[in-house]
Amino acid sequence: MTHPGPISLVSIVLVLLLSPASSETSALQDLISRNADFGARLYRVLAARTDENVLLCPFTLSAALTVLLSATNGQTREQLQAGLTLTRLDAQTLPDVFQTLRNAIPTVSLQQGAAIFPSQSVQVASSYLNLVQTKLGGTVQGVDYTNAYEAINTINQWALEQTVDQVQDFISEVDHQTQLLLAAVTAYRASFTPPFNASSTQDERFYVDSYHVVMVPMMFRADKYLLAYDAAVKAGVLKLPMTDGAAMLAVLPDEGVDVTAVEEEVTADKIQAWIRQLKKTKLEVQFPRFSLDRSYSLKDALQTLDITQVFQDDADLSNMGGAEGSKLKQVYHTSVISVEESSSDTSAGDAVFSSPPPRLTFNRPFIFIIYHQSTSGLMFIGRVNDPTCK
Numbered sequence: 041m042t043h044p045g046p047i048s049l050v051s052i053v054l055v056l057l058l059s060p061a062s063s064e065t066s067a068l069q070d071l072i073s074r075n076a077d078f079g080a081r082l083y084r085v086l087a088a089r090t091d092e093n094v095l096l097c098p099f100t101l102s103a104a105l106t107v108l109l110s111a112t113n114g115q116t117r118e119q120l121q122a123g124l125t126l127t128r129l130d131a132q133t134l135p136d137v138f139q140t141l142r143n144a145i146p147t148v149s150l151q152q153g154a155a156i157f158p159s160q161s162v163q164v165a166s167s168y169l170n171l172v173q174t175k176l177g178g179t180v181q182g183v184d185y186t187n188a189y190e191a192i193n194t195i196n197q198w199a200l201e202q203t204v205d206q207v208q209d210f211i212s213e214v215d216h217q218t219q220l221l222l223a224a225v226t227a228y229r230a231s232f233t234p235p236f237n238a239s240s241t242q243d244e245r246f247y248v249d250s251y252h253v254v255m256v257p258m259m260f261r262a263d264k265y266l267l268a269y270d271a272a273v274k275a276g277v278l279k280l281p282m283t284d285g286a287a288m289l290a291v292l293p294d295e296g297v298d299v300t301a302v303e304e305e306v307t308a309d310k311i312q313a314w315i316r317q318l319k320k321t322k323l324e325v326q327f328p329r330f331s332l333d334r335s336y337s338l339k340d341a342l343q344t345l346d347i348t349q350v351f352q353d354d355a356d357l358s359n360m361g362g363a364e365g366s367k368l369k370q371v372y373h374t375s376v377i378s379v380e381e382s383s384s385d386t387s388a389g390d391a392v393f394s395s396p397p398p399r400l401t402f403n404r405p406f407i408f409i410i411y412h413q414s415t416s417g418l419m420f421i422g423r424v425n426d427p428t429c430k
Contacts, residue, residue, distance in 0.1 A: 068126035095422035097226035104154035104224035123347035153202025155179035158308030165361025290356035322397035330427035
């Protein structure tokens with residue numbers, strides 16, 4: 041691979057563009073930053089447990105966990121707030137701040153939903169129901185867990201409706217003793233600008249590891265791109281803008297550098313530094329077409345991040361209005377994403393340069409982050425280890 045100097049890592053996003061003109065703006069900035077920090081920490085936990093593709097939507101997951109946080113009280117709330125790194129924010133006003141963030145991020149290309157499913161035996165306070173629906177854009181729906189078929193069907197139907205049928209078979213089993221489940225689902229199609237043209241796509245090798253090579257449709261475009269290199273982690277960071285105001289940061293480790301070594305450095309603060317280093321350069325980019333569909337049961341991962349009490353018998357969920365002794369059984373999260381050419385118009389050609397620019401080819405495992413540019417809100421973070429697998 042040739043490139044204009046070493047090409048290095050990258051990850052998440054959060055250049056806080058809003059000026060600290062008010063306490064509300066400051067709280068929004070802090071929420072954006074804390075959500076990115078939590079998303080990065082959770083990503084590192086999940087990525088360390090698998091060598092497969094990874095995909096998280098911190099934006100939707102944060103919405104779901106805020107729905108949960110709003111149900112808690114006492115030590116349960118304090119611990120959950122600390123685990124989500126939201127201790128600097130007032131838990132009482134957090135739903136209002138999250139509503140501001142939610143309204144600022146267009147959802148034209150994003151279908152998503154956050155829900156809490158209490159047992160039908162749990163009495164939900166009308167004030168909590170109203171807060172979840174109006175400020176957090178979430179769902180509160182009672183479920184009869186003693187009827188497994190009905191419970192599974194109810195929750196799966198919700199997931200289908202939230203994602204326009206893109207998340208199917210969201211859950212496959214439930215425990216009849218379940219008192220509470222939390223769910224977050226997301227579906228997204230990336231549409232780049234300038235677009236990759238389908239007529240330029242060719243099958244190329246992708247090196248999953250030293251012993252495993254697959255053929256993948258490799259998109260191509262020559263243009264001026266924003267690029268950075270982090271010599272400390274030996275990885276390149278490429279910015280790919282999208283039509284809906286979002287952008288992807290694609291982080292490619294140097295040849296011979298394992299993607300897991302780069303993942304260990306993915307933090308909110310590190311990402312801000314990467315964003316600041318981006319510089320415009322002429323470049324030929326080869327990027328694989330891929331689709332991911334990843335599902336997680338997050339209880340164990342969240343407990344690794346010191347979020348434990350909400351799952352225990354002494355959980356305090358009194359702000360939801362539920363009976364004493366209610367506890368969370370599991371947190372389910374599924375994200376679906378499609379990354380492909382945005383144009384089949386042959387007139388939408390590549391930029392023409394007097395001499396061929398360096399070429400950056402994403403032909404080995406890489407990290408990607410999708411964020412909303414004007415707010416720096418983190419939408420997705422993932423790893424492509426094998427583009428031929430979902």
